[in-house]
Amino acid sequence: MLNIFARASVSRVTDPIGAALVRIGLTPNGMTVIGTAGAVGFALWLFPAGHLLAGTFVVWGFVMLDLLDGAMARARGGGTKFGGVLDSVCDRIADGALMAGIAWYAFEVADRRPLAAAALICLVLGQVISYIKARAEASGLSANVGLVERAERLIIALVGTGLQGLGVPYAVDVALWLLVAGSAITVGQRLVAVRQSAAAEAT
Template identity: 50%
Template sequence: MAYDRTAMLKLLRPAMTRILTPLGRALAGRGIGPDAVTAIGTLGTVVSALLLFPLGHLTAGALVITVFVLFDLLDGVVARLGGKGGSTWGAFLDSTLDRVADASIFAGLILYFVAGGDTLMAAVTLVCLVAGAMVSYAKARAEGLGLTADVGLAERPERLVVALVAAFLAGLGVPYVLAAGMWLLAVASLITVAQRVVAVYHQARET
């Protein structure tokens, strides 16, 4: 299956894989394939983000979403234990639904800010959503042209960690943490887009 190959995820993946292996074995034994796991994880993330965040349940939302985000690792475990391995379709589905899940998280936070009358932070979070999508698109488009665009401050794991930790702490009453997290992500994501554009520009000039 396709994963964002950052240093953070490389460090966390072996430990998380060991934890998730019993569950993966149980699912594979019941004939549940990795594509179904991917779809369940995305559906759970979307429903949780769009229901809990707008209602102000930030801590609960962050915890539930984190559980479903782990399905991004569980689908690979199920594929391996089921003897099917990865597949081109599975990689495409995984990558595509990742974008849907990410968008729902930030959309839920946008609705939370709108409900609270904070239009500035709603706009900043919208920047996070759009810039995050552009980060992923820039990499995919570069690879489609035979180039690479792996550089950048804020790839998917970093964006998820910052957003979910900020939401979790904000729900516990920590002041300004959610606003700070969104501002940080907005700036970091825009910088990442610029870094990838520059990287592709230099590679294209050399061809």
């Protein structure tokens, strides 16, 4: 949902940066891989070690690089089909690593199995949300709706870990259970949208 409203404003900031990065020889695909590798590595290092505040800022920084690969592609005159697939795959990997890191923290540091369960449910639902849209589009249908898309999932999860790192008790628990509810609603919204799209196509 945030993607729809924020894309134009964000592009005004990222497009000049993307153009500058292209001029110095970086490629959109290279930026995608760098951002994903950093997000995955630090999510699986800092969160399981209990460094929630540091993990929040570092992982957020690498996730933000995902905005730059699109800006760089636009600066080069448009992206490639391979670049689009690579970006989507890397998004799923980074999202999975974030939730895996939080689940690992819940098991090893906090010793809170309900929190670990919430993280694992979020991991699965996040992948399903993305898969529904991809599968629908591959079938020529539409599923471009949802209360909680990737931007919302990242914001909610990382606000929770950040507040927990600042000493707010159970902040990450509240954030992830809210995310479970929002993600479940989004799965339902997308399935309904696909059904409606298929019905409209059949008439």
